[in-house]
Amino acid sequence: xxxxxxxxxxxxxxxxxxxxxxxxxxxxxxxxxxxxxxxxxxxxxxxxxxxxxxxxxxxxxxxxxxxxxxxxxxxxxxxxxxxxxxxxxxxxxxxxxxxxxxxxxxxxxxxxxxxxxxxxxxxxxxxxxxxxxxxxxxxxxxxxxxxxxxxxxxxxxxxxxxxxxxxxxxxxxxxxxxxxxxxxxxxxxxxxxxxxxxxxxxxxxxxxxxxxxxxxxxxxxxxxxxxxxxxxxxxxxxxxxxxxxxxxxxxxxxxxxxxxxxxxxxxxxxxxxxxxxxxxxxxxxxxxxxxxxxxxxxxxxxxxxxxxxxxxxxxxxxxxxxxxxxxxxxxxxxxxxxxxxxxxxxxxxxxxxxxxxxxxxxxxxxxxxxxxxxxxxxxxxxxxxxxxxxxxxxxxxxxxxxxxxxxxxxxxxxxxxxx
Amino acid sequence: xxxxxxxxxxxxxxxxxxxxxxxxxxxxxxxxxxxxxxxxxxxxxxxxxxxxxxxxxxxxxxxxxxxxxxxxxxxxxxxxxxxxxxxxxxxxxxxxxxxxxxxxxxxxxxxxxxxxxxxxxxxxxxxxxxxxxxxxxxxxxxxxxxxxxxxxxxxxxxxxxxxxxxxxxxxxxxxxxxxxxxxxxxxxxxxxxxxxxxxxxxxxxxxxxxxxxxxxxxxxxxxxxxxxxxxxxxxxxxxxxxxxxxxxxxxxxxxxxxxxxxxxxxxxxxxxxxxxxxxxxxxxxxxxxxxxxxxxxxxxxxxxxxxxxxxxxxxxxxxxxxxxxxxxxxxxxxxxxxxxxxxxxxxxxxx
Numbered sequence: 212x213x214x215x216x217x218x219x220x221x222x223x224x225x226x227x228x229x230x231x232x233x234x235x236x237x238x239x240x241x242x243x244x245x246x247x248x249x250x251x252x253x254x255x256x257x258x259x260x261x262x263x264x265x266x267x268x269x270x271x272x273x274x275x276x277x278x279x280x281x282x283x284x285x286x287x288x289x290x291x292x293x294x295x296x297x298x299x300x301x302x303x304x305x306x307x308x309x310x311x312x313x314x315x316x317x318x319x320x321x322x323x324x325x326x327x328x329x330x331x332x333x334x335x336x337x338x339x340x341x342x343x344x345x346x347x348x349x350x351x352x353x354x355x356x357x358x359x360x361x362x363x364x365x366x367x368x369x370x371x372x373x374x375x376x377x378x379x380x381x382x383x384x385x386x387x388x389x390x391x392x393x394x395x396x397x398x399x400x401x402x403x404x405x406x407x408x409x410x411x412x413x414x415x416x417x418x419x420x421x422x423x424x425x426x427x428x429x430x431x432x433x434x435x436x437x438x439x440x441x442x443x444x445x446x447x448x449x450x451x452x453x454x455x456x457x458x459x460x461x462x463x464x465x466x467x468x469x470x471x472x473x474x475x476x477x478x479x480x481x482x483x484x485x486x487x488x489x490x491x492x493x494x495x496x497x498x499x500x501x502x503x504x505x506x507x508x509x510x511x512x513x514x515x516x517x518x519x520x521x522x523x524x525x526x527x528x529x530x531x532x533x534x535x536x537x538x539x540x541x542x543x544x545x546x547x548x549x550x551x552x553x554x555x556x557x558x559x560x561x562x563x564x565x566x567x568x569x570x571x572x573x574x575x576x577x578x579x580x581x582x583x584x585x586x587x588x589x590x591x592x593x594x595x596x597x598x599x600x601x602x603x604x605x606x607x608x609x610x611x612x613x614x615x616x617x618x619x620x621x622x623x624x625x626x627x628x629x630x
Numbered sequence: 631x632x633x634x635x636x637x638x639x640x641x642x643x644x645x646x647x648x649x650x651x652x653x654x655x656x657x658x659x660x661x662x663x664x665x666x667x668x669x670x671x672x673x674x675x676x677x678x679x680x681x682x683x684x685x686x687x688x689x690x691x692x693x694x695x696x697x698x699x700x701x702x703x704x705x706x707x708x709x710x711x712x713x714x715x716x717x718x719x720x721x722x723x724x725x726x727x728x729x730x731x732x733x734x735x736x737x738x739x740x741x742x743x744x745x746x747x748x749x750x751x752x753x754x755x756x757x758x759x760x761x762x763x764x765x766x767x768x769x770x771x772x773x774x775x776x777x778x779x780x781x782x783x784x785x786x787x788x789x790x791x792x793x794x795x796x797x798x799x800x801x802x803x804x805x806x807x808x809x810x811x812x813x814x815x816x817x818x819x820x821x822x823x824x825x826x827x828x829x830x831x832x833x834x835x836x837x838x839x840x841x842x843x844x845x846x847x848x849x850x851x852x853x854x855x856x857x858x859x860x861x862x863x864x865x866x867x868x869x870x871x872x873x874x875x876x877x878x879x880x881x882x883x884x885x886x887x888x889x890x891x892x893x894x895x896x897x898x899x900x901x902x903x904x905x906x907x908x909x910x911x912x913x914x915x916x917x918x919x920x921x922x923x924x925x926x927x928x929x930x931x932x933x934x935x936x937x938x939x940x941x942x943x944x945x946x947x948x949x950x951x952x953x954x955x956x957x958x959x960x961x962x963x964x965x966x967x968x969x970x971x972x973x974x975x976x977x978x979x980x981x
Contacts, residue, residue: 498658499662501685502680508653508656568653
């Protein structure tokens, strides 16, 4: 075959004639428009998330900063390292408080001595080699480039001893009593108050330089405060589709609240109703015969009833709790109306209950929350978040949903049932 | 927490126990069913029902009172059409049996007359002064008529006898299509002025003959016999044969002037038995303003598959017919000739 210009031109022309032009249909444009709308919606959502995420991150950072500031102000017991400027400052603190150290060196703590905290709880420290808790600590620690700055501040509030840190340095093993509840402790004999050692710093120190193990002085559950709450939440969500009413969300749940220091964890189970959902999915079929028949089953979900398991992690500060949370949802009931069409003409309409066609049974959401304690038992709060994952399941369902992961906001009210 | 799990399980159990109505299922997606692909000259043809406004149309049309089964793959500007003529016209209950057809001959243009009628066609032409004709309700201007195109014709003759009396008689004639049985109504009048009417086929083939005299039911018998009076008689025989043939034949008798009769001229339908259109096909292709038709009627349409595919919305049985055509074609507008080659799958319906 001679592929000169003329032949090539002819080949292209023939090929072009043989290829069918894509079929035009208004429906395709409609679909494309919806896809473009959805994409734009996603961009908006990204911006909103960035905004809320930044605020959330700022809140968390603020909270942490606030905690550190509090810790620095109250801290009288620090672990420092000479290689670190902060540790140098801590070394200076050793000098400044040499008298207190000297007192410590002269005292020995009886291993069987009861240590009584301010809250009246009596704790016995058995088999604790507190006698090693002496100026040797400072000296040997200094040799090992370690300084334990044992100082006291004006605060003498103590609640009890919670932990013994069995700390072994390279040169010497020593066990140090630490109040992990951000409180000072007092030796029964010496009345030396040792304030809190921030767990965070201990962790840093031990991981880098020491073999340090946390040994519970008593069962850790004693440190956890567990309480049970009933929660009601009411709010609104973005609509799944443009030009539809925003659905409201109402939920009730039972929560177990676990408090560990400032850390708060909520979990439990609840039921949520979302209505009017206005979530619409459409199943379509193109059936060729004498012509083309376009069949459509449009499922308009009016409401969802969902069981959910929440998990919230927050930080408690004063009477407020900030944090992030998530809910794992499972749809247990729906109300839906079906509209069947053939070539855009309605052929049937019917209402159905508890159908799942076109939906994922399981979904989740993620949110930021803030709770304010109003009374001993009642707290109110706000949560703002967004769904995670797609609500639409089957790929053969074309959906006109423009916002599959709507942002929602809820006002929450918690009532403590019992501890 | 245990209580929560119990509640959860209870809720799931409760919901799972609820009776759910079934959602109506949609039919499966499919590809175009009916199509034609091929070439006419250098032009590529590709039509698919449901694509680019093209759709499959099955209907029937009368051509000279004969049903033509029509399959039309059509859009606003284009079509590919095949129609097939009915057969067994003298058996009313008959419908064409597509599944017995392997090839379709093309219906050509007939050039030899299928019927020629004039005053001389009648045995008593000497008693007739003039005749005039009406074909399928259309008056003919001449005493002589000639019909070339096959069809089922109702032909009426208006006879002016020599005594000035005028009588009209109508009969149905099948021209250019095969007849299962050929016969005519004969009559004679005996010396006792008794009229005897019969059909000229063996009695064994007759199932029944219903005789009407002047539009009044007279007798159901193989023969009709009665004494004539001085009046005119329009005798009509509804004939049913055992092979399913049903025909109606009419004669006219003048009791007063027994030579002034009009015999059953439908027997003339057998004048030309060389050309039939039974099950013959017509093929045409429209491309914009151009209509192409086969040039050589010796070519055939070959059917590779005939499948009964169900019943359409009108309750008609639909056949899917796959076939090919290859042959010379002519543009009816420009008289341009080109070879046409097509593969098709079309639908034909049977009423």
